[in-house]
Amino acid sequence: MLAAVAVSCAALGVTLPAHAETALAIEIAADAEAELDLKLVRRLIALEIADVDVPPDPTREGATDVVLFFRVLRSDDPSQPDTLSVELWELGVLHGSRRVSTGGSERLTARRVGQAAAQLVLNLRKRRLALARRLEREALARARAASEPRPLSLGAGLSLDAAARGALVGSDGAWLSGVALEPTLRFEGGPRVGLGLGMLAGGAPSGGGWRWYEASLSPGYELTSTPRLGFGVGATLGVAAVQVLRATEVAGARGTTTLGARAALDLRLDLRLSPHTHLSMGPELGALLTPIDYQGAAGDSGTLSGLWLGARLALRVDATPMP
Secondary structure, three states: EEEEEEEEEOOOOOOOOOOOEEEEEEEEEEHHHHHHOOOOOOHHHHHHHHHOOOOOOEEEEEEEEEEEEEEEEEOOOOOOOOOOEEEEEEEEEEEEEEEEEOOOOOOHHHHHHHHHHHHHHHHHHHHHHHHHHHHHHHHHHHHHHHHOOOOOOOEEEEEEEEEEHHHEEEOEEEEEEEEEEEEEEEOOOOEEEEEEEEEEEOOOOOOOEEEEEEEEEEEEEEEOOOOEEEEEEEEEEEEEEEEEEEEEEEEEEEOEEEEEEEEEEEEEEEEEEEEOEEEOOOOEEEEEOOOOEEEEEOOOEEEEOOEEEEEEEEEEEEEEEOO
């Protein structure tokens, strides 16, 4: 059974520093009372810590009081039967313990208990001061960071898409397939805008081949549904150098090359493979903006026109993550 003793420093004739209101309480176990002069122990503890100013816990906002609670009890270590344990508590938190020998007179043991208590309080003071200095440095650093002008930021991240693309054009059997590189700026909140360079090749209605060398602009908006899946909608406007192989005349002019353009809406499903890598796929639905008439050497002719039904599969790498 523990005997709890609340000690008033004024009653003991001891004045603690006025920087913080300090209350002191001492609890002595019944099995330790035989080794101690209780009155002397209480007085010596108060005297030893009288000149030690323990600041309040700096993490407790508005705290002004310090309650030091000492427990003196017989050591529970069976290998050291002639020792006492001195513990320092505050607000239910243990702040350290010291063991003292009971060898010698009661006065000597009381002196050892007082010195152990003083060491515990000094250590607590050092930790509190170090913590207060660290918190002050962190507050100053935050204040300096808040006062410094922030660099201009677009709030966007840059990514690069390496895409494989294919499309059916019109209703006469024309088709294209190829690759594209698409650097894209992705803004906070979902908007994106990409530029693309693509090269596609395929078959024309007359049985000849044709080539589509495209530069494109692709604005869009992305929706994230889960940490691993995302959905996006957008549009693509592409301008291309179109080459029709085996043609003698294209778009009313002699040669094999002319300009073409297309517009398409696209849907995208993004699968996150890693924090900065995504697999993107989806369809494209659009049309050629101007028909491309051509005349072959054998007198055959044809027109590239109509709907653009495409698909896209891309590996996306975030070169600069979103800020």
